[in-house]
Amino acid sequence: MRCRGIPPRSRGGGCQSAGLVAPTLFFNDQLDVAHHANAFFREFDGTAEFSFTERERIDIVTEGEATEATQLATRLADEGCPVRYLEAEDVSEQFPQFDLEEFAGAVLYEDTGWVDPYTYATALQTTAMARGATFELDVEVTDIRVDNDQIEGLETDDGTVDADVVVIAAGWRTRSLLPDDIDVPIQPYRTQIVVLEPETSLSDEFPLGRVGTEHVYFRPEHNGDLLVGGSHHTTDDPRSTSTDADESFRVEIADLVPEFIRGFEDADLVNGWAGVDVASPDTSPIIDSPANAPEGLVVATGFNGLGIMTSPVVGPTVRARLTGSEPEFSTEPFATDRFEGVGVDFDYISTSDI
Ligand SMILES: Cc1cc2nc3c(=O)[nH]c(=O)nc-3n(C[C@H](O)[C@H](O)[C@H](O)COP(=O)(O)OP(=O)(O)OC[C@H]3O[C@@H](n4cnc5c(N)ncnc54)[C@H](O)[C@@H]3O)c2cc1C
Incomplete structure (x- = not known):
């Protein structure tokens, strides 16, 4: 992987987010919360400049995680969610760029997507102002x-x-x-993102996803690049943590991605940043x-x-x-x-x- 001169980070403040939306996964024990969030993004689509990008998500699992993942997919499907478990070869058939030789399979979510955080925030602001809020x-x-x-x-x-x-x-x-x-x-914690430009731009079917054992997640960009996030560590000093992605994180992602996604052996690293969010117990x-x-x-x-x-x-x-x-x-x-x-x-x- 080549590391092109990384441009100054163009995103600041609250726009450091990757914008992934997967409430059915993260609120799988509170599906009323997930349903409310999922409905909101679809209804808000088209407000001001905001659009919600619908895209499937695959949560890739190892042999050791496969039983629990299958049970989760079955439970969510029984509760009416568009979720199912795919064996590794079925993942590759549906998403040919993925090579899951080292993995057992993936949980497929069909109600996921992403937002551009900046456009989302400004559309919310515009809507609130129209209702009388001031900023x-x-x-x-x-x-x-x-x-x-x-x-x-x-x-x-x-x-x-x-x-x-x-x-x-x-x-x-x-x-x-x-x-x-x-x-x-x-507690504050720091987390990081890098953006990779593959040899061939990703297609409009490329899914969002995650490799839980590696603590990394990914999503395509509209221009066909791949955003990869991970590295979560609590910090006692959030004010002075670096807002740049660490060299060690870039190297980790450069080594990891070609292990399960084809077409990234000679990818360019085109952007990267870090941000601080807050954990609860x-x-x-x-x-x-x-x-x-x-x-x-x-x-x-x-x-x-x-x-x-x-x-x-x-x-x-x-x-x-x-x-x-x-x-x-x-x-x-x-x-x-x-x-x-x-x-x-x-x-x-x-x-x-x-
Ligand atoms: C790298 C990264 C990737 C992420 N990816 C995702 C994702 O894919 N999907 C997802 O759902 N979430 C994601 N998040 C999480 C999401 O961005 C945060 O959970 C969210 O921004 C938290 O919102 P908040 O309002 O609590 O805090 P913040 O976004 O930190 O906002 C707090 C605001 O308060 C202001 N403020 C603080 N003190 C004062 C003061 N004294 N006076 C006036 N203003 C003040 C700050 O300036 C700031 O604007 C990601 C976060 C990071 C860092």
Whole structure:
């Protein structure tokens, strides 16, 4: 594999995400959540510049994982999801670029796809503005104002804001904004992506996927390149971690990909970056008022590398916490009281183990 001069990273801030959407896999124990998220992306398709790219996904498994994978596929199919288990030779027949000699097979998901995170975020912003929301993009919140156990508003570097309700959705900075004596169990972790340009551009049928044992996932780009992500490690110092992909990660991916996808022996490495997201103890997000929080305070954090695909449940869950409304899915998996007694030093679980 050749390493072309990697251009300066063109994506910044929240646009570091790979944009994969696979809720049926990651919320296979909370299918009401998965159904809500899946429906949202299809309905939102066509809003402003946003489009949802439908694409099948294969989760490639070893012999040791095959029994569990078959059981998962059978259970999901029994529950009405378009999921099935394929033996290795059936994967190669359906997706000829894959050579799964070293693997047993794959779970095929037919309700998956991806979004461009930047276009998705700006389409959400446009929609919210049309409904009356305003955005202050270059203002830093410096403190939360509380009086008599009730939220009063915010202090910012641009002045004071009055508000009855504050939702802190500040990624790894969330804990630093919480009032004294209030905490949520989250840990920042760094993760990386590289983009490979194969000898021949990938076709429109090339699937998304993952090799769980290697902790890597992949998806095609619209231009026929391949985006490959992985390397999840907690960090004590998220502010100063590098936003570039490490040389060791590039080498790992350059060696790994040709082992199971044909056409990448002489691929060019054309881009790469790293970003920080936040882990919770059980890999599900925390969308709730923390214990002992003042009236009117909610957090939305701990998205565990799934924040794009989970985003459709955030608004309805925040609304449920504040108004008692009942969304079409259970919000219990996002409640803070599920972590009673769990401190912030919990063992990190990567979503590549789901
Ligand atoms: C490399 C990578 C690949 C990913 N791939 C996928 C994927 O394929 N699919 C998927 O679903 N998810 C993916 N994710 C995860 C997804 O991007 C995150 O889960 C999601 O962005 C988390 O959203 P958040 O709002 O909690 O945090 P963030 O996106 O970190 O946003 C927090 C925001 O709060 C702002 N902020 C913080 N403090 C303050 C303050 N004091 N004042 C004002 N603003 C403040 C920050 O500037 C930032 O804009 C990926 C993440 C990374 C890093």
